[in-house]
Amino acid sequence: MTTIYDLDTPSALLDRQILTANIRRAQEVCRRLGVVWRPHLKTHKSLDVARLQTASPEGPATVSTLKEAEYFAGAGITDLIYAVGIVPSKLPRIHALNRRGADVKVILDSVEAAEAVSRWCRENGAALRVLIEIDCDGHRSGLRPDDPAVSDVARAIRDGAELVGVLTHAGGSYALASEADRIRAAQNEVKAVVSVADKLRGEGYGIRIVSIGSTPTLMACQDASGVTEIRSGVGSVGDLFMAGLGACRIGDISLSVLVQVIGRQTEKGWLITDGGWMAMSRDRGTARQAVDWGYGAVCDEAGRLMPDYWVSDANQEHGIISRRDGAPIDPKEFPLGRRLRILPNHACPTGAAFDRYHAVENGTEVIGVYPRINHWEA
Amino acid sequence: MTTIYDLDTPSALLDRQILTANIRRAQEVCRRLGVVWRPHLKTHKSLDVARLQTASPEGPATVSTLKEAEYFAGAGITDLIYAVGIVPSKLPRIHALNRRGADVKVILDSVEAAEAVSRWCRENGAALRVLIEIDCDGHRSGLRPDDPAVSDVARAIRDGAELVGVLTHAGGSYALASEADRIRAAQNEVKAVVSVADKLRGEGYGIRIVSIGSTPTLMACQDASGVTEIRSGVGSVGDLFMAGLGACRIGDISLSVLVQVIGRQTEKGWLITDGGWMAMSRDRGTARQAVDWGYGAVCDEAGRLMPDYWVSDANQEHGIISRRDGAPIDPKEFPLGRRLRILPNHACPTGAAFDRYHAVENGTEVIGVYPRINHWEA
Structure with missing residues (x-):
């Protein structure tokens, strides 16, 4: 049997039991709400994980890059939304997938984009399903639900391009530390996108997809009437930032980085490990939360949290672990070569530091390797 | 001719003219100081760039991971220091390289590590060159120069392991914003390691390598008497953090991320691009500098700085560009699809977001693809 002691460090571990419990929880929320779950695959970018999440071989699922679209569609997960505003230069890669049987849908939020996409479809004889992106909370992209330009954009989607839905993302929920606020954010997310769907249906458009999604609002959503699907990503993997918000518990974090003690600075109370920020990422998202x-x-080798310790600093290939109370570290407890597991602030960039996950169960057993992809170019 | 308009976005551009000028500058500093330059390859992890840096086909060079050691040694750059404290579990991969003709040297800073490495060499019939790591400024790893344990560590390096040198890294110089402070840091770095080398020679050890290195102290070093080599990494590529310190100019930054305008929020004065933090990295190192x-x-398409703008926020696959003065953005100046180039806070994590660089010259001409490696596992 392979164990974590057989692995090189740093490497990425994915606790399969925690992962599947997280996935089951999201699926149950969606079942209770009567909507389809369209998991966002951007956090893990792994076919093995996607297979645990998706309802059928075709998906549905959400992607954040064309490379993800190519990777997952190539493996049969063809019902995809590319959830980043589209520009014409990205259409050839999408069209190539759709000609091979995929159904990669795109989003946009301006007449300029709608006209450019429609023109591209006309000139290339392409059919393409399009969703209008709605901005429910001022977080990023999209049209405000009451913006009259929504109708102008809908009208500008023509020729091979077909308007099939509306989509929003309550990104503002990442800043909400109370459950009451997240419940309100989920209500607002639903209302924003359903109101636009109703309006567009009144104008004669066949709005089949009404899509919302963020991990905090998924867990706080109480009524999704009018919504057809929810997208969520990071919650399946879990991380300290989500735990800090209250959207999961620390025990729900399935991803950890296996590191090794490579040195000590005893006078300073430092352990030095080979898990630096290149492995953990530069994400310091918990710095502004209640617990930094x-x-x-x-965590220890088996994944049990050691709450007296934290990774107090990091360089490219060095992590510095110290006690929160500043007390000395017992060198006998941490000999050179001892393996530890570090839970990430943010699962998305930490996962992206690796090209594979080692799936573990029962603490230290390694049950398989889950490759993942990174980058953008074909 | 290929130009940047033929590239997908986001992608990493490396301006070859700037890069080679930076490399020449480091080489000239080392020549003036009478030392060998052992460039640290961890910033770019690219064989094409390493070939521009190294004095001979064999190197010398510095690496931060075993995967870098394997990649570069496999291409003939065999004179390497793996500049992260060694533990026995990493020795099989190093020994495999050295048996095939490489000379990968390791560093350590404790009797515990020296004994473990010596034992491993004895049990495996391995020869291994070892340097003692010195802590010149309290930054991270290493023994203080006056620590009597230096002699104990030297004595514990035996059997197949051979003590050949001492090494330090003035990591504290990254916090020094004045040139006078950096000049002092460089003097201190030299003094720390030369004093240990002299002491160990007095104890009968053949200290052949006396190694210092950091980009800020390289540029500030005025006298390296007693030092045999300088390692530096990020300065060849350049980044905003080094420019903020004064260790380079903004015009010396050879790495940029090519992005595309994919949307706007006109009322907020936002351009949305496809260069989010997954492409730029989560590094916010300039946040605590004079210019954030x-x-x-x-920069514009040709790499000319647009100083009125900055990437004011980012999500995973979305960058938000706004004017520093909060004024509106002219949509005619930034149509959808316009390409821009973003200079990174920190070249090491931004480079690691990509699997290749597109080498450019004369602004927008693409003259080649430089693959790079990432991750740790074989």
Whole structure:
């Protein structure tokens, strides 16, 4: 049997039991709400994980890059939304997938984009399903639900391009530390996108997809009437930032980075590990939360949290672990070569530091390797 | 001729003219100081760039991971220092390289590590060159120069392991914003390691390598008497953090991320691009400098700085560009699809977001693809 002691460090571990429990929880929320779950695959970018999430071989699923679209569609997960505003230069890769049987849908939020996409479809004899992106909370992209330009954009989607839905993302929910606020954010997310769907249907458009999604609002959504699907990503993997918000518990974090003690600075109370920020990522998202985890939370070999410790600093290939109370570290407890597991602040960039996950169960058993992709270019 | 308009976005551009000028500058500093330059390859992890840096086909060079050691040694750059404290579990991969003709040297800073490495060499019939790591400024790893344990560590390096040198890294210089402070840091770095080398020679050890290195102290070093080599990494590529320190100019930054305008929020004065933090990295190192560049500095297609703009925020696959003065953005100046180039806060994590660089010259001409590696596992 392979165990974590057989692995090189740093490497990425994915606790399959925690992962499947998280996935089941999201599926149950969606079943209770009567909507389809369209998991966002951007967090893990792994076919093995996607297979645990998707309802059928075709999906549905959400992607954040064309490379993800190509990777997952190539493996048969063809019902995809590319959930980043489209520009014409990205259409050849999408069209190539759709000609091979995929159904990669795109989003846009301006007449300029709608006209450019329609023109591209006309000139290339392409059919393409399009959703209008709605901005429910001022977070990023999209049209405000009451913006009269929504109708102008809908009208500008023509020729091979077909308007099939509306989509929003309550990105503002990442800043909400109370459940009451997240419940309100989920209500607002639903209302924003359903109101636009109703209006567009009144104008004669066949709006089949009404899509919302963020991990915090998924877990706080109480009524999704009028919504057809929810997208969520990071919650299946879990991280310290989501735990800090209250959207999951620390025990729900399935991803950890296996590191090794490579040195100590005894006078300073430092352990030095080979898990630096290149492995953990530069994400310091918990710095502004109630509990700052530095570059990550420290667990023992079997994944049990050691709450007295934190990754207090990091360089490219060095992590520094110290006690929160500043007390000395017992060198006998942490000999050179001891393996530890570090929970990430943010699962998306930490996962992206690796080209594979080692799936673990029962603490230290390695049950398989889950490759993942990274980058953008074909 | 290929130009940047033929590239997908986001992608990484490396301006070859700037890069070679930076490399020449480091080489000239080392020549003036009478030392060998052992460039640290961890910033770019690209064989094409390493070939521009190294004095001979064999190197010398510095690496931060075993995967870098394997990649570069496999291409003939065999004179390497793996500049992260060694533990025995990493020795099989190093020994495999050295048996095939490489000379990968390791560093350590404790009797515990020296004994473990010596034992491993004895048990495996391995020869291994070892340097003692010195802590010149309290930054991270290493023994203080006056620590009597230096002699104990030297004595514990035996059997197949051979003590050949001492090494330090003035990591504290990254916090020094004045040139006078950096000049002092460089003097201190030299003094720390030369004093240990002299002491160990007095104890009968053949200290052949006396190694210092950091980009800020390289540029500030005025006298390296007693030092045999300088390692530096990020300075060859350049980034906003080094420019903020004064260790280079903004015009010396050879790496940029090519992005595309994919949307606007006109009322907020936002351009939305496809260069989010997954492309730029989560590094916010300039946040505590005199000029905060957000997630990066904005340049036009040809690489000319647009100083009125900055990447004021970012999500995973979305960058938000706004004017520093909060004024509106002219949509005619930034149509959908316009390409921009973003200079990184920190070249090491931004480079690691990509699997290749597109080498450019004369603004927008693409003259080649430089693959790079990432991750740790074989």
